[in-house]
Amino acid sequence: xxxxxxxxxxxxxxxxxxxxxxxxxxxxxxxxxxxxxxxxxxxxxxxxxxxxxxxxxxxxxxxxxxxxxxxxxxxxxxxxxxxxxxxxxxxxxxxx
Amino acid sequence: xxxxxxxxxxxxxxxxxxxxxxxxxxxxxxxxxxxxxxxxxxxxxxxxxxxxxxxxxxxxxxxxxxxxxxxxxxxxxxxxxxxxxxxxxxxxxxxxxxxxxxxxxxxxxxxxxxxxxxxxxxxxxxxxxxxxxxxxxxxxxxxxxxxxxxxxxxxxxxxxxxxxxxxxxxxxxxxxxxxxxxxxxxxxxxxxxxxxxxxxxxxxxxxxxxxxxxxxxxxxxxxxxxxxxxxxxxxxxxxxxxxxxxxxxxxxxxxxxxxxxxxxxxxxxxxxxxxxxxxxxxxxxxxxxxxxxxxxxxxxxxxxxxxxxxxxxxxxxxxxxxxxxxxxxxxxxxxxxxxxxxxxxxxxxxxxxxxxxxxxxxxxxxxxxxxxxxxxxxxxxxxxxxxxxxxxxxxxxxxxxxxxxxxxxxxxxxxxxxxxxxxxxxxxxxxxxxxxxxxxxxxxxxxxxxxxxxxxxxxxxxxxxxxxxxxxxxxxxxxxxxxxxxxxxxxxxxxxxxxxxxxxxxxxxxxxxxxxxxxxxxxxxxxxxxxxxxxxxxxxxxxxxxxxxxxxxxxxxxxxxxxxxxxxxxxxxxxxxxxxxxxxxxxxxxxxxxxxxxxxxxxxxxxxxxxxxxxxxxxxxxxxxxxxxxxxxxxxxxxxxxxxxxxxxxxxxxxxxxxxxxxxxxxxxxxxxxxxxxxxxxxxxxxxxxxxxxxxxxxxxxxxxxxxxxxxxxxxxxxxxxxxxxxxxxxxxxxxxxxxxxxxxxxxxxxxxxxxxxxxxxxxxxxxxxxxxxxxxxxxxxxxxxxxxxxxxxxxxxxxxxxxxxxxxxxxx
Numbered sequence: 001x002x003x004x005x006x007x008x009x010x011x012x013x014x015x016x017x018x019x020x021x022x023x024x025x026x027x028x029x030x031x032x033x034x035x036x037x038x039x040x041x042x043x044x045x046x047x048x049x050x051x052x053x054x055x056x057x058x059x060x061x062x063x064x065x066x067x068x069x070x071x072x073x074x075x076x077x078x079x080x081x082x083x084x085x086x087x088x089x090x091x092x093x094x095x096x
Numbered sequence: 097x098x099x100x101x102x103x104x105x106x107x108x109x110x111x112x113x114x115x116x117x118x119x120x121x122x123x124x125x126x127x128x129x130x131x132x133x134x135x136x137x138x139x140x141x142x143x144x145x146x147x148x149x150x151x152x153x154x155x156x157x158x159x160x161x162x163x164x165x166x167x168x169x170x171x172x173x174x175x176x177x178x179x180x181x182x183x184x185x186x187x188x189x190x191x192x193x194x195x196x197x198x199x200x201x202x203x204x205x206x207x208x209x210x211x212x213x214x215x216x217x218x219x220x221x222x223x224x225x226x227x228x229x230x231x232x233x234x235x236x237x238x239x240x241x242x243x244x245x246x247x248x249x250x251x252x253x254x255x256x257x258x259x260x261x262x263x264x265x266x267x268x269x270x271x272x273x274x275x276x277x278x279x280x281x282x283x284x285x286x287x288x289x290x291x292x293x294x295x296x297x298x299x300x301x302x303x304x305x306x307x308x309x310x311x312x313x314x315x316x317x318x319x320x321x322x323x324x325x326x327x328x329x330x331x332x333x334x335x336x337x338x339x340x341x342x343x344x345x346x347x348x349x350x351x352x353x354x355x356x357x358x359x360x361x362x363x364x365x366x367x368x369x370x371x372x373x374x375x376x377x378x379x380x381x382x383x384x385x386x387x388x389x390x391x392x393x394x395x396x397x398x399x400x401x402x403x404x405x406x407x408x409x410x411x412x413x414x415x416x417x418x419x420x421x422x423x424x425x426x427x428x429x430x431x432x433x434x435x436x437x438x439x440x441x442x443x444x445x446x447x448x449x450x451x452x453x454x455x456x457x458x459x460x461x462x463x464x465x466x467x468x469x470x471x472x473x474x475x476x477x478x479x480x481x482x483x484x485x486x487x488x489x490x491x492x493x494x495x496x497x498x499x500x501x502x503x504x505x506x507x508x509x510x511x512x513x514x515x516x517x518x519x520x521x522x523x524x525x526x527x528x529x530x531x532x533x534x535x536x537x538x539x540x541x542x543x544x545x546x547x548x549x550x551x552x553x554x555x556x557x558x559x560x561x562x563x564x565x566x567x568x569x570x571x572x573x574x575x576x577x578x579x580x581x582x583x584x585x586x587x588x589x590x591x592x593x594x595x596x597x598x599x600x601x602x603x604x605x606x607x608x609x610x611x612x613x614x615x616x617x618x619x620x621x622x623x624x625x626x627x628x629x630x631x632x633x634x635x636x637x638x639x640x641x642x643x644x645x646x647x648x649x650x651x652x653x654x655x656x657x658x659x660x661x662x663x664x665x666x667x668x669x670x671x672x673x674x675x676x677x678x679x680x681x682x683x684x685x686x687x688x689x690x691x692x693x694x695x696x697x698x699x700x701x702x703x704x705x706x707x708x709x710x711x712x713x714x715x716x717x718x719x720x721x722x723x724x725x726x727x728x729x730x731x732x733x734x735x736x737x738x739x740x741x742x743x744x745x746x747x748x749x750x751x752x753x754x755x756x757x758x759x760x761x762x763x764x765x766x767x768x769x770x771x772x773x774x775x776x777x778x779x780x781x782x783x784x785x786x787x788x789x790x791x792x793x794x795x796x797x798x799x800x801x802x803x804x805x806x807x808x809x810x811x812x813x814x815x816x817x818x819x820x821x822x823x824x825x826x827x828x829x830x831x832x833x834x835x836x837x838x839x840x841x842x843x844x845x846x847x848x849x850x851x852x853x854x855x856x857x858x859x860x861x862x863x864x865x866x867x868x869x870x871x872x873x874x875x876x877x878x879x880x881x882x883x884x885x886x887x888x889x890x891x892x893x894x895x896x897x898x899x900x901x902x903x904x905x906x907x908x909x
Contacts, residue, residue, distance in 0.1 A: 019652075044617075084655050085655040086659075
């Protein structure tokens, strides 16, 4: 597979390490009500859809960026790739 | 990329090459030309090989074309990546130093599949006798290699074909002077193209012969005749090589005119089938179709390409009849490689194994190394006949990679034996080698295990001596392999607060703190030291095994969890050589190489750190930390000076009894001190179990903090204890499980396990560390360590995990 790195262009998937569901960006608040249950879901539950999925890839053999790659797990078509830090910042901005 | 260099492939490559595209042309054969080399038809009024040679010469002269001969494209993968194997030296009698084969990963924006077609057989009784071969193969032998499949030139050859193409073989054989018996064609109105006997409306119904074909039975209108015949060419039509087009879930579709499967919708993106593999198999059609396919591919990329002027070529219509097998009682082979016959398919039908998936698995049809290239479609048609359905209703056969067998060794490449993975050598490796050290693998690293001295015949002698030297004088150990991560930025302290369970932000500049790292699920992950070199600059260490993972997780935390923090991290494991200088005389030794630094206890106490210079100006970092429990330091210098530093310390410390020690003594020293290592941090343990629960700060959030407090983990009462045999000569075996004396040795009564054990020269017996239920309140108790694997058990006394200096006076001295 080829991953369209937002800074480096098309890079071979072999340069990356796969992590999985990008829901991991959304770490629960440790002080909120029901934090333990929220963390339990966060740690143990993952989406694994047959279709469009947002997932985390680490450019370990490259520039060490974490990316959020939107991929169709049925066709392997890659619909986009963003820097995870940009996605995380936007997520935090939206929450505030 | 053009796959196949026959008529379609060459015209595609020519079209793309002339348009200036970067072209890769791959073909299995050692010579370009494909089927053109096997036929007698002229191209443009001249032998086809002339045209092939002219095209090849033009392509080879172009800088934008790469020709890969002897190269099989075996699979289409995601996003235009193709796998191909080039047989570089397999054909050479003396290959020399070259590799046998090369694996190519070719990324193509567009690909033209010009894979041609494979002829199929007609199953008839006893059709597996030597001398019976495909008519197209027979023609290729004759035309390309001037060979006939008979022992004597006057031996008779017959052709059995259900289509016009088979007749070409008869004509070519006659032109070569072969003795052709005739053409047997089941069509009553079969055409006759030349001067040979035609058996129209006839079928081959049997064969005889010892060690090869001797005669065939020809049946016409119910009358059977045996005729002498020594070779039989059979043609049941041609199957387009749709394989690569059916990767990526491409579904071939049945074409009733061609009586074959052709590429359908789907399949690899950007792959355009052309020529015979797309069902356009006459030479003229293939030439035209290849050029057209290239033109389409190029126009999709925004490149305008002119069609080349193509030579005049044969354009015979495809005429055939659907004869899928000759009925009869005797065995008629469909799959020659796995010995599947028409009878087997009939039996599968009888047993209701009718869907192709069942047929395949029940009969092993198409499961040999040829993957059913000649058999699958025929079998499908035979089954369709039995069920009374049409072929498309009966099923489709699709193909997964690889197209042909690929050896695992070409996929693995050079990654075998010693080269299976990289070997990382410490900066002092060659020095240690010269000292005669034994080495051990630690992940990718090779580390010195111990340094045998003259007269030592057992590794224990060396290890005991090294451990004693650290406790009584001074020892040196290369600890470069521990992961080192540089953390910088105005939020570095806050960042480390969040990735370590304990607080790092309050650490004073010039000080070091032991750190515990948890997984988000609350279990212990890693430990190490955290040194603050400046307000905005920390250096942290990780265990050797987790160096890469901890770094990855820190990047995850920095980029994915807290991108708002001003912090940067980078691995510096390979940049710094680090040597542990441990033992009561370590300060004295270091004073001899540091450039005037004050190492007194007051100026540089336990857990101090500093950037300084050594050996007259070499920049270094000094940490007063101790894994052994003795007065100890770790000193880091740029990696390229690591060996020189080791040699300087050895020379300067000769009168102090300086002793290099390896990982074995390192392990003994830390077990004696009760320090955790990989066996205690095995992913199933918690900070509480190490007796370090208080380190998980409740004043701040950190990775794993919330989950570490959940009931199941918080209630675990097992604690790290020391274990010493009641009988001094007994051995503590790591991995043993702990039971109360007299209790049944089963899971319900399991009270813990032994993590680490060694012979302790300090204690004078075997000792161990382990996790024991309520261990902290059971000091002095005797328990049983069961080792059912070896059928032994030992009585052990529970003692504090610190066998040496439990108050920690030595390391603060």
